Amino acid sequence: MDLADIRTRIDEIDNGILALFAERMELAADVAASKRATGKAVFDPARERDKLYRLVTAAPDAIKPEVASLFSLLMSMNKAAQLKILNADRTDSAAAQAKAALLAQDTPFPMTATVACQGVEGAYSQIAACRLFSTPKITFHPTFEGVFRAVRDGACEYGVLPIENSTAGSVNAVYDLLAEYRFSIVRSLRLKIDHQLLAKPGVALADVHEVFSHEQAIAQCSELLDRLGVRVHVCENTARAAELVATSDRTDIAALSSRSCAALYGLDVLAKDVQDEGNNYTRFVVISATPQVFPGATRTSLMVTLPHAPGALYRVLERLYALDINLVKLESRPIPNRDFEFLFYFDLDCPYGSPALDTLLDALDDVCERYTYIGSYTEVV
Structure with missing residues (x-):
């Protein structure tokens, strides 16, 4: 032939x-x-x-x-x-819950809201909150869990939290709290992060012996810190590090923080844009105690518990492949008190309301022990 x-x-x-x-x-x-x-x-x-x-x-x-x-x-x-x-x-199925969370087609994401952030004024979470909401009323909390509690107790409508960085990876504590509180993600933001080395006016780079910052910022600026040969101290937040330097009597310390913190706390920029990678982004999520899906959502997050057996993860991935759903992130976290067993977080790129997503949400029972619909939302870039 x-x-x-x-x-x-x-x-x-x-x-x-x-x-x-x-x-x-x-x-x-x-x-x-x-x-x-x-x-x-x-x-x-x-x-x-x-x-x-x-x-x-x-x-x-x-x-x-x-x-x-x-x-x-x-x-x-x-x-x-x-x-x-x-x-x-079934009214209790994941697809039914997702449909129940959908807001009316003419419901815009709110311009104003009460928002909880971790840290102090000038923190990257605050910058993210002001990008996500036009005029938010922000309250600050010393820990990530404090943000969750503020939303749980009704003190704030939403919380804004970092969940992953393009250089330093996932913020594991936030993933663990999502598993504990079972809140919904209603929006996300990819924010460009440029760290500055800040010190009191008159301090020279050669004078700096110790640097303060959040552990993620420290990881993102490791090349500079190694080159300077300074001692590093972890703070709960980059803005808190800037505040600490500004209020200290010492003149041999500096902070890795945002440019806005320089003006906010009266500090000089000793070195600008000092992160290891120029393309350095942190992804922030907006959490809500009440499931809400705003129109136009294209990303969905699921939390899945799999049996401790060969091929368990493969069967879920096979289901995604069969439905032609794009997996954009897969994160695993250990399950407390269960040796070598894990929760998996899936971020899916699939329009909300599509037949493929509806089928998936109703078609995971046979390939996992338990799964939770975390939300469908839009990611702002």
Whole structure:
């Protein structure tokens, strides 16, 4: 056969595969009805294992791995379709909760709000809050948990917290608090971070022997600190470090902080933009005790607990692949009092209300022990 004949035959085969695949997916409704009547679980690992064994054994040696991958994906898509059908009428399903959180289409993100931030005036969280809200009323708290408590107790409508940095990585304490408080993320912001080395007026760079800052800023400016050979002290916040330098009697200390803190606390910039990477961003999230989805949301966050078993994470990733959902972040955190077991945080790039996202939210029961919908939101850049 020449190439044209080969391609014609491939098209004929593909059309046959398409018809059979459509027929196979239509049977998902019948399978779901049977399992609802009998109370059987959607995921039957013994049957799935036996079926894959039979298919792979019958396949030619040259394509055994491909057969295993193909039919594993087919079964994953079929299970997702079954779960969507079985969960369609549940008011407590993740998809139902997400739909209940959607605000009216003409509801804009608020310009004014009471907002809790960690640190003091001039902190990057405050800068982020002023970018996210036009005119926020900000209260400051010494710890990340203080922000969560302020939102929990109703003292503030929202909290603004850093969750990851492009250089230093994730802020693990915030992820742990999200797991503890089960709040919703309603918006996020990617903020360019430029650290300045600040000291009292008249202090020279050679005079500096100790530097104060937050641990994330210290990690982001390690090259400068190594070059200076100074002692480093961790503060709860970069702005607090600037405040400490400004109020101290010492003239041999400096702070890594924002440019706005120089003017705020009357400090000079000894060295500007001293972060290791010029493309240094921190991602901040807005948390709410009440689930809220504002129109136009394109990112969704989930918290998933997986069984401590081989292939557990793969089955979730396979489900995302089958639904053509883009995974933009995967973070793991240890589960307290459970050895070598982890929570996983998934950030998904998928428009809110899309069929793929609706299916996913109703189709995770068979691949995880438990999962929590953290929210759908817009990320501001």
